[in-house]
Amino acid sequence: MGISVGSLIFISYSDTLATDYPKSYTPMQTLMQIPVQKTSHSRLSQTDFKNLEFGKYIADHMFTATWNHGTWENSGIEPYAPISVSPAALGLHYGQTVFEGMKAYRMQNGDISIFRLERHSQRFNKSLERMSMAPVPLELFKESLLTLISLDSEWVPREEGSSLYIRPFCFASEERLGMKVSDEYKFMIINSPVGPYYAKPLKVKVEKHFVRAAEGGTGYAKCGGNYGGAFYPAAQAKKEGFDQIIWTHACGHETIEEAGTMNMMFVLDGKLITPPTSSSVLDGITRDSLLTLAGRLGIPQEVRPVTVSEIRDGLENGKLQEAFGAGTAAVVAPISHISIDDTLYEISGSQENAISLNLKKALTDIRTGKAEDFAGWNTILKA
Numbered sequence: 001m002g003i004s005v006g007s008l009i010f011i012s013y014s015d016t017l018a019t020d021y022p023k024s025y026t027p028m029q030t031l032m033q034i035p036v037q038k039t040s041h042s043r044l045s046q047t048d049f050k051n052l053e054f055g056k057y058i059a060d061h062m063f064t065a066t067w068n069h070g071t072w073e074n075s076g077i078e079p080y081a082p083i084s085v086s087p088a089a090l091g092l093h094y095g096q097t098v099f100e101g102m103k104a105y106r107m108q109n110g111d112i113s114i115f116r117l118e119r120h121s122q123r124f125n126k127s128l129e130r131m132s133m134a135p136v137p138l139e140l141f142k143e144s145l146l147t148l149i150s151l152d153s154e155w156v157p158r159e160e161g162s163s164l165y166i167r168p169f170c171f172a173s174e175e176r177l178g179m180k181v182s183d184e185y186k187f188m189i190i191n192s193p194v195g196p197y198y199a200k201p202l203k204v205k206v207e208k209h210f211v212r213a214a215e216g217g218t219g220y221a222k223c224g225g226n227y228g229g230a231f232y233p234a235a236q237a238k239k240e241g242f243d244q245i246i247w248t249h250a251c252g253h254e255t256i257e258e259a260g261t262m263n264m265m266f267v268l269d270g271k272l273i274t275p276p277t278s279s280s281v282l283d284g285i286t287r288d289s290l291l292t293l294a295g296r297l298g299i300p301q302e303v304r305p306v307t308v309s310e311i312r313d314g315l316e317n318g319k320l321q322e323a324f325g326a327g328t329a330a331v332v333a334p335i336s337h338i339s340i341d342d343t344l345y346e347i348s349g350s351q352e353n354a355i356s357l358n359l360k361k362a363l364t365d366i367r368t369g370k371a372e373d374f375a376g377w378n379t380i381l382k383a
């Protein structure tokens with residue numbers, strides 16, 4: 001595959017790699033200087049690709065680079081395994097951790113498409129900046145990811161509705177107990193073959209007590225604390241029989257923010273409506289893609305604050321035809337029930353010809369090569 005095997009070497013990416021990339025790669029092209037140590041015990045044969053529970057299986061290899069004295073060094077790919085971290089690593093105590101979630105798809109011709117790689121890299125860096133962490137240059141992000149997926153290409157599922165979930169992440173690894181910004185970070189990538197996220201439409205609760213994020217906080221960043229803080233309210237909602245929470249604005253709880261790992265979209269009176277992103281709402285890449293597709297399909301859309309009371313009115317007078325979450329993991333997750341102030345409403349609209357499903361199909365067709373990639377969203381790894 002043209003990948004070198006050997007001990008770890010120093011690579012200064014910004015110096016050695018061009019920034020102007022082609023959108024399509026053969027494995028030989030991607031690579032280079034990233035040293036690779038291949039596993040001698042692939043776990044592929046123990047993986048049940050027909051029953052992929054989200055996150056259960058991890059692909060054979062992982063990428064690691066270390067930020068030290070202002071540069072990324074010691075980059076390399078090795079067999080997936082536990083790593084050694086100091087108990088005094090700053091990230092474990094003060095929460096300097098950031099992650100991304102993206103996907104690679106098996107295309108109908110056997111190639112692999114990676115969805116909106118540059119946009120995920122940009123968001124990763126926005127999150128890192130908010131958490132005062134070292135930036136990961138696009139070149140490093142892209143080369144490491146493409147090398148890793150070339151090596152683990154057999155982990156990209158062929159089953160319909162399945163994909164390879166890609167998890168780039170970064171954490172503060174400096175060994176020091178005092179509260180300070182870390183001088184050392186690990187940037188890693190691991191991958192997991194996944195099937196559909198939700199088996200059925202969701203029953204959700206509009207949350208008016210707990211808050212996920214407030215304006216000026218870290219809500220727009222994919223930092224670990226945002227998710228850790230959401231577990232307790234989500235568990236309370238689960239006890240009441242709900243699958244997910246819809247967060248509302250921290251001041252007054254009058255407008256819709258987003259769901260746990262998805263942006264919210266509604267079809268109200270024939271129009272696709274979604275709240276704007278903000279410092280408290282993640283700038284979802286699926287949301288952005290669906291809005292672009294809706295524009296092309298001629299679906300009227302509005303990006304504007306969405307009030308809880310208009311959703312309640314729409315549920316009561318039947319004008320709310322669809323509600324769904326949009327996110328990388330679930331893609332499009334239809335909602336069947338919404339609870340507002342302890343009243344449970346059912347969304348009775350038919351699933352056939354649902355705007356959500358048409359948008360999901362349009363997106364899937366692009367990712368799998370069945371429809372033209374008109375916006376240049378796919379980065380292709382040739383089979």
Ligand SMILES: Cc1ncc(COP(=O)(O)O)c(C=O)c1O
Nearest residue numbers: 261262263282284285286327328
């Ligand atoms: C809080 C939150 N909102 C929205 C999303 C959807 O974003 P994307 O479509 O980029 O996955 C995610 C998932 O990344 C998320 O964690």
